Amino acid sequence: MINFQYARANDVADAVRMIATDPTAKFIAGGTNLIDLMKEDVERPSGLIDISRLPLKGVEETSDGGVRIGALVPNSDLAWHPLIEQRYPLLRNAILAGASQQLRNMASTGGNLLQRTRCAYFYDIATPCNKREPGSGCSAIGGINRIHAILGTSESCIATHPSDMCVALAALDAKVHVTGPAGERVLAFTDFHRLPDSSPQTDTNLHPNELITAVELPAKGFPANYSYLKIRDRLSYAFALVSIAAAMELEGGTIGEARLALGGVAHKPWRDSAAESALRGQPANQTTFEQAADILLRDARGYEHNTFKIDLARRGIVRTLTQAAQATPQSQSDKKIR
Numbered sequence: 475m476i477n478f479q480y481a482r483a484n485d486v487a488d489a490v491r492m493i494a495t496d497p498t499a500k501f502i503a504g505g506t507n508l509i510d511l512m513k514e515d516v517e518r519p520s521g522l523i524d525i526s527r528l529p530l531k532g533v534e535e536t537s538d539g540g541v542r543i544g545a546l547v548p549n550s551d552l553a554w555h556p557l558i559e560q561r562y563p564l565l566r567n568a569i570l571a572g573a574s575q576q577l578r579n580m581a582s583t584g585g586n587l588l589q590r591t592r593c594a595y596f597y598d599i600a601t602p603c604n605k606r607e608p609g610s611g612c613s614a615i616g617g618i619n620r621i622h623a624i625l626g627t628s629e630s631c632i633a634t635h636p637s638d639m640c641v642a643l644a645a646l647d648a649k650v651h652v653t654g655p656a657g658e659r660v661l662a663f664t665d666f667h668r669l670p671d672s673s674p675q676t677d678t679n680l681h682p683n684e685l686i687t688a689v690e691l692p693a694k695g696f697p698a699n700y701s702y703l704k705i706r707d708r709l710s711y712a713f714a715l716v717s718i719a720a721a722m723e724l725e726g727g728t729i730g731e732a733r734l735a736l737g738g739v740a741h742k743p744w745r746d747s748a749a750e751s752a753l754r755g756q757p758a759n760q761t762t763f764e765q766a767a768d769i770l771l772r773d774a775r776g777y778e779h780n781t782f783k784i785d786l787a788r789r790g791i792v793r794t795l796t797q798a799a800q801a802t803p804q805s806q807s808d809k810k811i812r
């Protein structure tokens with residue numbers, strides 16, 4: 475770990491000003507990812523700009539019936555907020571599937587979006603890694619790649635995005651509000667994270683000097699028919715091998731609006747409009763769900779140790795859509811998959 479400066483921002487404008495004067499500094503919110511990365515010498519910021527006391531901790535209804543979540547709302551507070559519990563239970567369940575209670579108490583909404591991959595080579599500074607050191611190579615391709623991506627990979631990187639919360643936010647069509655020296659802008663959630671292509675060092679389309687101020691949910695929350703299924707090596711305190719967020723509206727036995735997003739399979743939460751189109755207007759049954767799964771996974775590619783994820787994802791999609799259709803969402807207190 476290197477020496478670094480520490481300063482606390484007083485307000486949003488102050489935080490943006492501070493990062494503009496030192497682009498090699500980093501914001502720190504809950505610190506649950508950044509401090510680990512600094513201890514491992516993966517991240518070496520010249521300074522930390524503490525944003526944890528900025529007034530971004532509100533969860534409020536918007537004028538169009540949605541909800542605006544401040545970037546510093548802790549994951550636990552968000553999961554148990556009455557607006558989220560009642561109107562966006564898919565988001566609550568995805569959050570509760572992640573990490574541990576203690577970590578969720580510290581982890582912030584903005585920090586969750588920007589947590590970095592759990593590829594072991596990324597954390598091991600003795601190994602080549604294009605994401606940590608551009609141009610050095612990818613140790614996972616040809617190495618141990620059991621937890622790695624099967625969709626949207628590149629020759630430079632096959633890492634996955636590890637968040638659970640982000641999978642639900644992608645399915646719910648959230649938006650990300652950011653502020654930087656050039657002012658404010660809003661990004662669609664599906665445009666926030668990026669695929670690795672030839673520059674895997676860049677995880678998102680956030681500019682380095684921008685601050686996330688809020689995440690906004692639209693009015694539609696699918697409170698009746700939803701499920702978040704997280705498949706992992708052990709039932710708690712483990713990242714997803716594959717996770718699935720599914721939500722739909724049902725008219726009789728027919729699917730109206732449908733959402734499907736996957737975690738643990740790509741460099742970003744994976745949504746596929748063709749798979750969702752294949753659900754709309756169709757009967758909510760196993761055949762429809764299998765067709766949607768096949769469409770979503772049509773370009774999936776396994777590496778030496780992770781080919782099992784393709785079949786796991788297919789079966790997981792069918793199960794999660796079935797749970798959503800039957801209004802029997804996967805329990806996050808009894809995590810057993812039945």
Ligand SMILES: Cc1cc2nc3c(=O)[nH]c(=O)nc-3n(C[C@H](O)[C@H](O)[C@H](O)COP(=O)(O)OP(=O)(O)OC[C@H]3O[C@@H](n4cnc5c(N)ncnc54)[C@H](O)[C@@H]3O)c2cc1C
Nearest residue numbers: 503504505506507508572573582584585586588637638686
């Ligand atoms: C042991 C362990 C297990 C975990 N298991 C899971 C799991 O199963 N599922 C899961 O989803 N997550 C899991 N996590 C990850 C956890 O959810 C994240 O570490 C957490 O959400 C990060 O939030 P934070 O506020 O602590 O971010 P920090 O560590 O403070 O920051 C992370 C990054 O975000 C940047 N940042 C933070 N806030 C902002 C902002 N408002 N604007 C711009 N940049 C910002 C920081 O500069 C930094 O680069 C686990 C973590 C640990 C340590």
Ligand code: SF4
Nearest residue numbers: 593603604612631632
């Ligand atoms: S998969 Fe990505 S993060 Fe992992 S070693 Fe390769 S380049 Fe690095």
